[in-house]
Amino acid sequence: MADVNESALQRIVAARQAWLESRDFSGVRDARTLIDDIPLDMIYTPADVVGLDYLEKLGFPGEYPFTRGSYPAMYRRRPWLMNQYSGFGAAEDTNVRWKRLLASGQWSVNLAFDLPSHLGMDSDDPMSEDEVGRLGCAVDSLADFEILFDGIDLATTPASFNTVGIAPIVIAMLIAVGEKQGLTAEQIMGTITNDILSVYCSRGTWIYPPEPSMRLATDLIEHACRYMPRFNPVNVQPVYMRETGASTAQEGGYGLAMSLSYAEHAMARGLTIDEVAPRLTIFFGASFRLFEEAAKLRAARRVWADVIKTRYAPQKKQSMGLRITGSSGGSGFIAEEPLTNVIRGTLGSLALVLGGVQGILLASYDEAYAIPTEAASKLGLRTQQIIFEESGTADVADPLGGSYYVEWLTDRMEELIRHHLAEVEEQGGAVDAVASGWLRSRMDPNIMKLQKDAEAGILKIVAKNAYVGADTQAPDVEVFQVDETAVARQLRRLEETRRSRSNREVRRLLDEIRIQARDPGRNLMPALIEAVKAYATVGEISAVFREEFGEWSEPAA
Amino acid sequence: MVGAGGMSGAAPSGVGEVTGRSLPGRVLVAKPGLDGHDRGARLVALALRDAGFEVVYTGIRQTPQAIARAAVQEDVDVVGLSILSGAHVGLTRKVLDALRSEGAGSIPVIVGGLILPPDVPTLEAMGVARVFPSGTPLPEVVSGMEELCHRI
Numbered sequence: 124m125a126d127v128n129e130s131a132l133q134r135i136v137a138a139r140q141a142w143l144e145s146r147d148f149s150g151v152r153d154a155r156t157l158i159d160d161i162p163l164d165m166i167y168t169p170a171d172v173v174g175l176d177y178l179e180k181l182g183f184p185g186e187y188p189f190t191r192g193s194y195p196a197m198y199r200r201r202p203w204l205m206n207q208y209s210g211f212g213a214a215e216d217t218n219v220r221w222k223r224l225l226a227s228g229q230w231s232v233n234l235a236f237d238l239p240s241h242l243g244m245d246s247d248d249p250m251s252e253d254e255v256g257r258l259g260c261a262v263d264s265l266a267d268f269e270i271l272f273d274g275i276d277l278a279t280t281p282a283s284f285n286t287v288g289i290a291p292i293v294i295a296m297l298i299a300v301g302e303k304q305g306l307t308a309e310q311i312m313g314t315i316t317n318d319i320l321s322v323y324c325s326r327g328t329w330i331y332p333p334e335p336s337m338r339l340a341t342d343l344i345e346h347a348c349r350y351m352p353r354f355n356p357v358n359v360q361p362v363y364m365r366e367t368g369a370s371t372a373q374e375g376g377y378g379l380a381m382s383l384s385y386a387e388h389a390m391a392r393g394l395t396i397d398e399v400a401p402r403l404t405i406f407f408g409a410s411f412r413l414f415e416e417a418a419k420l421r422a423a424r425r426v427w428a429d430v431i432k433t434r435y436a437p438q439k440k441q442s443m444g445l446r447i448t449g450s451s452g453g454s455g456f457i458a459e460e461p462l463t464n465v466i467r468g469t470l471g472s473l474a475l476v477l478g479g480v481q482g483i484l485l486a487s488y489d490e491a492y493a494i495p496t497e498a499a500s501k502l503g504l505r506t507q508q509i510i511f512e513e514s515g516t517a518d519v520a521d522p523l524g525g526s527y528y529v530e531w532l533t534d535r536m537e538e539l540i541r542h543h544l545a546e547v548e549e550q551g552g553a554v555d556a557v558a559s560g561w562l563r564s565r566m567d568p569n570i571m572k573l574q575k576d577a578e579a580g581i582l583k584i585v586a587k588n589a590y591v592g593a594d595t596q597a598p599d600v601e602v603f604q605v606d607e608t609a610v611a612r613q614l615r616r617l618e619e620t621r622r623s624r625s626n627r628e629v630r631r632l633l634d635e636i637r638i639q640a641r642d643p644g645r646n647l648m649p650a651l652i653e654a655v656k657a658y659a660t661v662g663e664i665s666a667v668f669r670e671e672f673g674e675w676s677e678p679a680a
Numbered sequence: 681m682v683g684a685g686g687m688s689g690a691a692p693s694g695v696g697e698v699t700g701r702s703l704p705g706r707v708l709v710a711k712p713g714l715d716g717h718d719r720g721a722r723l724v725a726l727a728l729r730d731a732g733f734e735v736v737y738t739g740i741r742q743t744p745q746a747i748a749r750a751a752v753q754e755d756v757d758v759v760g761l762s763i764l765s766g767a768h769v770g771l772t773r774k775v776l777d778a779l780r781s782e783g784a785g786s787i788p789v790i791v792g793g794l795i796l797p798p799d800v801p802t803l804e805a806m807g808v809a810r811v812f813p814s815g816t817p818l819p820e821v822v823s824g825m826e827e828l829c830h831r832i
Contacts, residue, residue, distance in 0.1 A: 238713075238714040238715060238765060239714065241714075242714055242741075244714075250714065250743075251714075252770070253713065253767035253770035253771060254713065254714050254765060254767055257765060257766055257767060258765055258766065322716070325716075325717075325718075325719070326716050326717065327715075327716020327717065327718060327740045327741070328716050329716075366719065367719050368719065454719070457815070458813075458814075458815060459815075567722060567726065570719055570722065570723050570726075571723065571726055571727070574723055574727075574818055575818075578817050578818065578819070587815070605766075676739070677739045677740070
């Protein structure tokens with residue numbers, strides 16, 4: 124590092140050269156990082172990090188440039204938020220699962236919605252058939268939220284929601300159900316995805332075109348910045364792009380570009396960078412490659428701190444500290460020998476902890492098959508608890524800091540992240556880069572490369588294309604089954620809700636939403652809160668938006 | 681919703697669309713239902729184009745009726761469905777019914793995605809020509825398509 128004096132450095136360089144020449148390295152395998160293809164040397168030494176200025180590029184946790192972590196005491200103060208994604212069937216089914224996870228030591232709840240809910244369709248919509256309660260919990264109205272959060276104190280239990288197109292409606296319902304618990308919006312804790320830009324590139328749960336979608340997302344961000352100090356109103360999801368083929372560094376660069384876009388939109392509402400930036404969170408995926416993932420997270424924090432400082436001159440230090448959550452699993456999990464995914468999940472979680480994240484949502488080992496069984500979900504939580512309590516990884520901030528290799532790799536990741544961020548900005552920023560299909564087109568070639576590398580055996584996946592045994596084909600996991608009675612219960616509740624509410628009042632409130640939707644200067648949140656309190660449904664409100672905003676069509680592929 | 685015919689013949693830049701009678705075949709890659717996970721569908725579309733097929737990709741969230749109409753309008757040799765939500769049995773049945781109502785019941789249908797082993801015979805019994813669960817090597821998908829296209 125910088126404290127190695129010049130003659131000592133020359134001796135190291137010379138000794139390294141002599142070592143390389145004196146030993147036989149012919150025929151050793153080539154090593155590169157995943158997709159980014161950064162070629163890796165046999166070993167790294169002080170000569171590889173010679174220009175690294177400690178105070179300028181690393182510093183201390185909680186201090187600019189935040190490479191070593193976003194908070195001073197890191198995991199000595201508190202563990203990362205350990206989350207398991209859960210939600211299925213109808214509200215009462217999810218409520219029972221949540222209560223069991225809370226009893227096992229999880230201290231937050233994270234709701235998975237079913238596809239009709241994500242897309243703003245009620246459970247009785249003809250398009251919803253076959254999908255109600257399948258991939259998550261069906262949510263039609265406040266009546267469902269009242270059951271979901273029964274016995275769960277929103278002032279002490281953070282509630283997280285992984286949804287986008289209906290995000291403002293969901294938070295309107297959360298505020299309404301909080302009121303029924305005697306809480307003000309100020310007291311409610313949690314996070315919502317609300318990142319529409321990522322889902323245009325992957326996952327595909329968009330509803331409206333980019334411009335009105337950004338308006339809805341920004342309405343929620345603005346509302347939370349002003350009235351919900353304990354709630355994170357956007358959790359940018361570059362993890363989706365990772366699943367769609369983005370490289371490690373692309374994930375970093377594109378994710379930061381999108382985060383900047385949300386910050387800019389919120390600042391256009393009259394909020395300052397210090398009101399907006401500390402409210403943004405970002406959610407990265409992690410492969411099982413420990414050092415690359417940790418380097419990416421360290422580099423992403425460094426780039427973010429620099430960009431925010433240079434462009435917006437914040438007054439508050441925390442505006443420059445990127446808060447990161449992450450997940451591992453997804454398409455990296457295999458169906459052939461599902462139990463091997465337990466090990467993969469451990470490595471992915473460890474990579475995220477080594478990278479200093481604030482929260483982890485670990486996919487369950489049976490995810491390659493279906494939504495998680497309760498036992499698999501609990502094992503995901505146990506994995507994280509063991510890393511925290513038993514591995515020693517959480518004892519010292521940024522334990523990889525100072526490794527010649529990791530510092531060198533962090534610098535390479537920083538260069539690439541800056542490059543990808545600049546490319547998006549050359550396209551006019553994240554909104555334009557997404558709307559034109561440009562961003563998606565950057566990732567398609569990677570999917571093909573990954574597939575071909577796996578098929579050629581260049582990319583080794585144990586029990587899938589490497590060390591495959593005779594018995595590898597037979598999966599013996601217990602598969603979660605959708606409860607058909609849940610669909611019937613959900614449909615019955617929706618019908619009862621429509622019958623028992625004042626439909627005249629609902630119509631009036633939907634008309635009010637329509638009028639305000641036509642005026643981009645209005646924040647729709649207050650009108651949404653009123654409408655959901657009168658039990659207007661997700662589908663009814665979204666239908667108004669569909670009529671006013673239209674639906675988006677994908678650019679041709 | 682995306683108009684199913686709206687993307688016909690669009691080839692990604694650099695791949696180059698092949699035209700003429702020597703084509704291995706014409707394939708509709710479609711995503712029925714609400715599931716938006718299109719990595720697999722796009723991957724298969726790219727691989728088939730690389731192998732010389734003409735590929736029409738519908739985009740996500742298509743109704744069974746729209747898929748059947750697109751299959752007829754585009755005069756395809758095979759319809760490939762990609763479904764990852766778990767709703768493949770119900771959705772596939774609807775697409776097969778819709779194809780029959782369009783008078784196109786003879787077009788072979790293949791299904792790919794998150795398909796559990798016990799569902800494979802169920803789909804085949806319904807009339808699905810081939811099932812390619814996620815993880816199937818691409819060359820296997822391509823050669824399966826070639827066989828189905830040449831059967832006609």
